[in-house]
Structures are given as C-alpha cells and as structure tokens.
Amino acid sequence: MEKLLLLPRFPILHPLFPRMQHHYATLLDIPSSLPLPKVIFLDAFGTLFGVRGSVGKIYSEVASKYGVNCAPELLDRYFYLAFKNSAPCVFPGIPTSDIPMCEYQWWRDINRQTFTAIGAIEQFADFELFFKELYWYFTTPAVWEIYPDTIAALTNWQRSNVQLGILSNFDSRLHTVLKVLDLDRYFSTVTISTEVSAAKPNAEIFTAALNKYQCLPESAWHIGDSLEQDYLGASNAGLTAIWLNRR
Secondary structure (H helix, E strand, O other): OOOOOOOOOOOOOOOOHHHOOOEEOOHHHOOOOOOOOOEEEEOOEOOOEEEOOOHHHHHHHHHHOOOOOOOHHHHHHHHHHHHHHOOOOOOOOOOHHHHHHHHHHHHHHHHHHHHHHOOOHHHOOOHHHHHHHHHHHOOOHHHEEEOOOHHHHHHHHHHOOOEEEEEEOOOOOHHHHHHHOOOHHHOOEEEEHHHHOOOOOOHHHHHHHHHOOOOOHHHEEEEEOOHHHHHHHHHHOOOEEEEEOOO
C-alpha cells in the first residue's frame, strides 16, 4: 500500500543492517531515551496496520463471488510481482480532480496483470464489475488489522505533545481507511504520494510533509517498514530514519 503498496522487505542480513542506527521490531521498542522530535511521520500500510490474512486471500475470496476460483498463494505471488514491476503510483501534471480515477486505473492494470499471469482473466464474465467491488472493499475495516503496538505508541507520542503525520505511498483511499480504523484522530496531516506527485524514497515527498509543519528535517523522525522507501528515503532527505522491521 507503505507498501498495497508493498515492496518485499530486505532480510535482516542486508549489508546496511549493521550500520543502521535505528531499527526496531515494534513501535514500542523505540527507546524512551531517544529525544522526541517536533514531528513524527509514519508510514501507514505495513507500519500501523496490515492486511488481514493476505492480499491473495482477499483477492481469491472476492473473485469466488464472480465464479472465479484461484489459489490465494498464486494470487499473492503474482500480485507482488506485478506491483514491484509497475511504475510508481504518481501522476505529475494531472489535475487534482482526476487523480482518483488515475489511481483506480493504476490498480486495475495491476489486478489485470495478476489474474492474467495465473491464467484466470478469461474466467471473468465482467472483470470491471469484479474489480470495482474489490477496489472499494479495501476501504472497509474487514480488510485491515491494526498492529498490537500501534495504538499504545501513538497515544504515548500524542500525550507527549509530539505532532504526528502520515507519510505514505498509498493512494487517496487512505483517508477513508484511517477513518474507518479510527486512526485519523491521531494525525494532524496526511501526505500521500499521489497527491504530491512524488513517492518515497524521492526526497520531494518528505519535503512536502515537512513544509506542512514548517519543520526542518533534523527536527523530524520518519518511521516505516521499508528499508529502501522509508529508512533510506528519510535518511537521504535529512530526517532521523527509523526502520520498523516487523519480521
């Protein structure tokens, strides 16, 4: 998502691991001795919440309603392959009002590639109808689960008067997802790649988020589960980067 926006995480033996200053298994593992910044930015998917079960399992369940039966494991594998090989979900120069449709079409292409790869695309009597249901299903709480450490960590930072912002490579559905999961109340801003025409690890998305607080990079943290997008992206942009390695 971020990461429906996902890139495969690097294993713990990645060569950068020994040199990383901040890497933790949960949000609550971040030591209280670390001086709090003015602003903490957090990735969304994979950091605060994840998919209930797996993407492949959800795709399989919805497809079965349309008479198409597919193995969840195959769908999962080819979804992530299609996602990894896709261009970033950003649309420079596109009017704001057109972005939701561009997002929809971007995800539809990935889904079509996924079902084509496993030889199931021709089984749909109406792929467009299926995809419309699937796309909006991901705005419901049935799809998501909040990680056990998320609420406690956000509450602690909020009580410490630290400003919190979302910084994500998700799409505009994230606004709805945060609301239905009751997470929106913790955040004063939400910065999404499609809305600023730049995706992590591009420094421009970090700059856009910082500008909302008139905050210097050295006065902010960014926490996320992607080594490349979150940790390296934030580090290169001058923020204190914290890698959440939930594996």
